[in-house]
Amino acid sequence: MIEAHGLRRLFGQHVAVEDVSLTVAPGALLALLGPNGAGKTTTVRMLAGLLRPSAGHATVAGCDVLAEPAAVRARVGLMTDSPGLHDQMNARAYLDFFGQMYGVESRARRQRIDQLLELFDLQRVASRRMATFSKGMQQKVALARALLHGPRVIFLDEPTSGLDPLAARSVRELIVGLKNDSRAVVLCTHDLDEAERLADSVTILRHGRIVASDSPSALRAHASRETLVQVTLAGDVADADRLVARIEGVVEPKLHGKQLSYRTLYPDQANPSVIAHLVGAGAQVVSVTCTTATLEDVYASALEVAALP
């Protein structure tokens, strides 16, 4: 659905995006991560047919972004970083306008608008001026606008920004629904937890270049294959750290009161052995918690590595 190779975009002398290649299959979600100014929005704008790449090529929904940008725009849905709603209009009239711009036939348009208003729980306020809408309601209207014409490729720029937790959850559920409906989704977000939960693949940009790109699990494994293990004991066990230090695969054990922690590359082998040694020494184990690298660790590490000279 989305195939991009070597995308580059210059604004005057400034290189906004350099050598960006990515692929998103139908039913897959790609999360674009990166600090402000990393090139996420420019990349999305090139893929959505708004900006012409200075170099490289891309095919989106079967259309070439260089040769047929208007056809690309007609086939994709774009939710911009700010809702971009006209205050004086009501939600129904606003959606109707965009439905007409995308050429949705009148009857289908009415049905689709009703369907989306119901989906986003906006029917009761559909005739109210959007100036009176909360940020969450505005985000929902913007998302409805992006989905109005039933695009197979959807670009979402910070879709849950400013939403309360429940509204954010319902938007995330909707995004999962879009994936399940075989649509290709590109999600720009600063919410790493959201990216980890929703994305099939993650691309991290810095200064317009890709600094990491893979599935979240592969990125986590690549960042650090070690597992951090924390063992909570019922009482103080003197020398517990020295006791487990002798076990193969246990790295840097540390004891702080009743908390014993260590790192290991092989938790399957090391943890049972550690517990057996501790119990054998008379300790009572309350809990064992294993933590692998999070996407946040991967993100921080990727940006740090990219910043090195």
Next chain:
Amino acid sequence: MIDRTPPGQLAALWLIGRRAAVESMQDRLTLLMSMFFAVVLPIGLTALAVRPRIADSGASGDVLAFYLLIVGLAPAVSAVGIAAGQFAGEKERGLLTPLLASPASNFAIFGGKVLGSIIPPLLYAAVAEAVYALSIATLLGPERLLLLPPILSVGMLLLVPAVTLFGAVTSSLISSRVRTFNAAQQVGGLVLMPVWGALLGVVIKLRDWGPAPLLGAVALLVVLDVCLTIVAAATWRREEVLSHS
């Protein structure tokens, strides 16, 4: 899959223009100011400026025609502000990107925005002219309307849409190339001020020069409007708007 037949260029242009015009006319502050120019100003000018002058100097068609232009131009000048709001204002508030992301062509977006910038001022100008005529008929007597010189009056009336379009296209061109609404207003004002000054000079000198220079100015402005609109519509690029955002 949803059935779709994207609108043609002119249909898209009309959709954008109509929406922009409605949006602008729904803005309460703009509406209040425009109604002042369209209703209060013509009545006030007739009562406070036209009546005393006619009473002093006898029946003068030139005076009536001069105020015909002033009354029409006062609401029409708002096209500059509306056009600045349509491009720079909407860009500043993040409203323009969804429209730029639509399948509409550059021509349809630019043309629609310009159309949306001139429809409200022209409507208010038409109302203002009608209120002015009614005020003359009511305050000075209906027979005074017959004093309006036909050629001069037609010239004055043609000048209103010509000036409105010129202001809107110039302001659209400028405002799509600057970052903020304020910058668009300031640069637009700087560019348009000499043109309006020259026009006002021609109108003030009407009594000495006769209607020919005015008709010449109208013709020149119409030609300028056509050229400027064609060049602007052909060269306007959504990319440029996004590059400056």
